[in-house]
Amino acid sequence: MTGNQSGEPHVPANHLASAPLPADTVGLLEGLNTTRAIRRYHDEPVPAEVLRAILFAATRAPTGSNRQQFRFITLTDGPKAHAAKELIAGAARDLWKRKQDNDGYQTGSGLVENSPKARMAAAMQDYVDHFDRVPALVLPCLIRYREPSSFEGSSVYPACQNILLAARALGYGGVLTGFQAFVESELRSLLDIPDNVFVAATITLGRPVGHHGPVRRRPIGELVYGEGWGEVPTWAVDPPGTSHTAAGPKNPKPTY
Amino acid sequence: MTGNQSGEPHVPANHLASAPLPADTVGLLEGLNTTRAIRRYHDEPVPAEVLRAILFAATRAPTGSNRQQFRFITLTDGPKAHAAKELIAGAARDLWKRKQDNDGYQTGSGLVENSPKARMAAAMQDYVDHFDRVPALVLPCLIRYREPSSFEGSSVYPACQNILLAARALGYGGVLTGFQAFVESELRSLLDIPDNVFVAATITLGRPVGHHGPVRRRPIGELVYGEGWGEVPTWAVDPPGTSHTAAGPKNPKPTY
Numbered sequence: 001m002t003g004n005q006s007g008e009p010h011v012p013a014n015h016l017a018s019a020p021l022p023a024d025t026v027g028l029l030e031g032l033n034t035t036r037a038i039r040r041y042h043d044e045p046v047p048a049e050v051l052r053a054i055l056f057a058a059t060r061a062p063t064g065s066n067r068q069q070f071r072f073i074t075l076t077d078g079p080k081a082h083a084a085k086e087l088i089a090g091a092a093r094d095l096w097k098r099k100q101d102n103d104g105y106q107t108g109s110g111l112v113e114n115s116p117k118a119r120m121a122a123a124m125q126d127y128v129d130h131f132d133r134v135p136a137l138v139l140p141c142l143i144r145y146r147e148p149s150s151f152e153g154s155s156v157y158p159a160c161q162n163i164l165l166a167a168r169a170l171g172y173g174g175v176l177t178g179f180q181a182f183v184e185s186e187l188r189s190l191l192d193i194p195d196n197v198f199v200a201a202t203i204t205l206g207r208p209v210g211h212h213g214p215v216r217r218r219p220i221g222e223l224v225y226g227e228g229w230g231e232v233p234t235w236a237v238d239p240p241g242t243s244h245t246a247a248g249p250k251n252p253k254p255t256y
Numbered sequence: 257m258t259g260n261q262s263g264e265p266h267v268p269a270n271h272l273a274s275a276p277l278p279a280d281t282v283g284l285l286e287g288l289n290t291t292r293a294i295r296r297y298h299d300e301p302v303p304a305e306v307l308r309a310i311l312f313a314a315t316r317a318p319t320g321s322n323r324q325q326f327r328f329i330t331l332t333d334g335p336k337a338h339a340a341k342e343l344i345a346g347a348a349r350d351l352w353k354r355k356q357d358n359d360g361y362q363t364g365s366g367l368v369e370n371s372p373k374a375r376m377a378a379a380m381q382d383y384v385d386h387f388d389r390v391p392a393l394v395l396p397c398l399i400r401y402r403e404p405s406s407f408e409g410s411s412v413y414p415a416c417q418n419i420l421l422a423a424r425a426l427g428y429g430g431v432l433t434g435f436q437a438f439v440e441s442e443l444r445s446l447l448d449i450p451d452n453v454f455v456a457a458t459i460t461l462g463r464p465v466g467h468h469g470p471v472r473r474r475p476i477g478e479l480v481y482g483e484g485w486g487e488v489p490t491w492a493v494d495p496p497g498t499s500h501t502a503a504g505p506k507n508p509k510p511t512y
Contacts, residue, residue, distance in 0.1 A: 016493040021289070027280025028287035028425040032313040032418050037322075048491035055480045056495065057288040060471040061417060062432050065359070065504035066293075068474050071481060078483040103321070150454055151434055153409020158417035158432070160410070161317060162288050165421070169284040176318055176414070178407055192485040198406055215316040218324050224311045225327060227334040229448040235304035237272040239312065248321035 021053050022170060031168050034212050038173025039127035041206025045076060046136045050170050054205070057166035058140070061159035070156045072163075073139040073191060081137070083190055088202055089131035091182035096128045103249035116245070127175075135206035138163060139180060139187070142198040156200045167205055168212055174205040216245035277309050278426060287424050290468050294429025295383035297462025301332060302392045306426050310461070313422035314396070317415035326412045328419075329395040329447060337393070339446055344458055345387035347438035352384045359505035372501070383431075391462035394419060395436060395443070398454040412456045423461055424468055430461040472501035 026034075046054075051074060058072055075081035100106055100121065109115040140163070142156040160176050167174045180187055180202040193199060217223070219238055226233030238244075282290075302310075307330060314328055331337035356362055356377065365371040396419070398412040416432050423430050436443055436458040449455060473479070475494055482489030494500075 016491055016495075018496055020497075021285060021495050024283025024285050026284040028282040028284050029277060029280050029309065029313065029422060031284035031287075032422055032425070033277070033316050035316070037318060051489075052476075052491045052493065052495075053285065055492065056476055057285065059473050059476055059479045060289050060291070062293060062420070063504075064434070065355075066501070067504040068479065069503075071479055071485075073481045073485065074489060075483070080483045099321075148406050150404050150406065150408055151437065151456070152406055153413050154416070154432060154434065154457055157409050157413030158420075161414035161417040164318070164414075166285060166288055169288070176410060178320070178410065181407065190484075194485065197485075200407070201410055217315050220308075220312055220315055223315045223324065223327055225329045227331070227336045228446075229327075229329065229450065229453075233307075233330060235272055235308045236311065237308060239272075239277050239308075240274055241276075245322070247325075248319075248323040 016048065016052055019049065021056065022049070024169060026169050031165055034214055035165055035168040036173070036212050036215055037175040038167075038206070038208045038210065038212070039123055039175050039204075040130075040209040041135055041173075041204070042209055043133065044135065044207060046172060046205055046207070050172060051076070051136065053170060054163055054166040054172070055138075057162045057169075058138075058159045061162045063155040063159075067145075067155070069143040069145065070159050071141045071143065071197070072159070073141060073193075075137045075139070076135070080190055082132075084139075084187060085132045085134060085137055087183045087186050087190065088137070088179050089128065092128040092131045092177070092179045095179060095182060096124055099249075131204070134204040136204070138203040138205065139191075140200045140203065141193065142200055143194075144196045144198055148198065152198060153200065156198070160201055160203060163203055163205075171207065172205055173208040173212060174203050177202045177204070214241075214243065216243045218247055219244055272304065272308055275305065277312065278305070280425060282425050287421055290470055291421055291424040292429070292468050292471055293431040294423075294462070294464045294466070294468070295379050295431050295460075296386075296465040297391055297429075297460070298465055299389065300391065300463060302428060302461055302463075306428060307332070307392065309426055310419055310422040310428070311394075313418045313425075314394075314415045317418045319411040319415075323401075323411070325399040325401065326415050327397045327399065327453070328415070329397060329449075331393045331395070332391070336446060338388075340395075340443060341388045341390060341393055343439045343442050343446065344393070344435050345384065348384040348387045348433070348435045351435060351438060352380055355380075355505075387460070390460040392460070394459040394461065395447075396456045396459065397449065398456055399450075400452050400454055404454065408454060409456065412454070416457055416459060419459055419461075427463065428461055429464040429468060430459050433458045433460070470497075470499065472499045474503055475500055
């Protein structure tokens with residue numbers, strides 16, 4: 001670590017050019033299985049060395065034909081970074097408000113203190129309340145060369161996962177959201193993002209308040225099929241000690 | 257490992273239910289930075305224990321609102337698996353033939369023996385020639401509840417990356433492709449995939465002929481921006497020893 005706190009202009013590039021990446025303290029499979037969405041961060045910057053290692057890992061992800069059309073706008077504490085965080089924070093608060101209503105966070109078990117739903121709601125409220133102060137925010141983008149389609153995400157969302165996993169490797173954490181979509185035109189103006197660029201996500205990053213740990217999902221036998229849709233292979237069995245969770249909010253009626 | 261070779265019906269579920277996941281031998285950051293696209297596989301099945309660990313990791317990936325609408329059809333050696341592999345192999349061969357022409361693999365350095373382009377072409381030819389015999393093939397899917405969009409990939413492609421990384425963790429390897437899109441209706445019939453399901457990719461998996469190792473990309477300073485589009489942060493510096501590669505084929509003129 002250098003004495004620099006901001007991850008911005010004061011770190012001489014040549015320092016990092018001669019600095020190897022940090023050593024591993026977490027195993028690969030362990031990391032995949034214990035990287036949680038982290039929404040509460042200590043109020044301290046992500047050091048330049050950590051940002052470099054996280055974004056380096058991002059760029060190691062695959063892209064279609066290895067075209068590497070992905071780009072990663074990484075916002076920390078410059079004036080545009082602050083403006084972008086405030087913009088997206090506004091969208092996040094609006095969206096969370098709507099979601100609370102639509103997804104029933106204010107009804108049923110959402111009203112039961114300490115129920116998973118109530119805890120999730122409290123975490124989300126805290127997240128959006130402090131969103132403008134997230135230590136770092138990455139906007140993963142894709143320079144388009146084909147018509148937009150559902151498939152184009154295959155050249156940018158694997159890199160998003162690498163970002164979250166690399167953060168985990170380094171004692172940090174983050175979460176993948178879509179908040180930027182609701183202030184996209186303002187963000188394009190602010191950050192000079194060209195029209196032919198798909199802004200794929202908003203990833204916030206910081207040092208976790210709370211912990212990573214085993215991720216909970218539905219039983220693997222509900223998610224993995226074998227010889228056809230709905231056919232469960234005999235090996236699709238959770239390892240001992242796996243905890244489960246319900247799926248997220250009830251799906252709305254399909255809108256298409 | 258059990259004596260079972262197929263990863264299919266003969267492994268009793270209770271064996272895996274009491275078997276923990278394999279221990280890690282690769283670090284998390286190391287894994288992110290050294291997981292290459294693996295297109296050549298030894299001609300041997302992926303054991304049930306390995307499939308279970310890989311698909312378990314897939315299901316730990318994030319999805320929007322944790323809805324877990326992803327599903328993973330995992331094809332090994334049943335009759336439908338063989339039929340699906342042959343179908344997709346046909347599409348892969350057609351596509352590779354077209355791509356060779358369109359992306360100039362038969363011109364310029366593509367004709368120079370042992371050039372990166374010629375080696376890539378040889379690897380792709382070998383891949384599509386043997387595609388119908390890949391040891392395992394995963395079709396990651398997403399049950400849609402909204403209109404199709406570029407964003408929906410954020411709930412399935414992070415899991416695809418987990419699959420490739422988990423394979424790396426276990427001494428296996430794979431590659432993410434889009435070949436299934438060209439035989440989608442036939443695959444839907446064969447595997448009973450409902451209409452409201454997005455078939456997001458084809459991932460082939462097996463034990464690598466060849467090796468994982470440091471992934472090569474464009475310099476990080478070309479892919480990572482700071483306070484706005486095109487602004488390179490001072491920390492965006494490759495670590496010592498990084499090898500670079502050109503981006504993939506030249507982009508066609510945008511078609512949109």
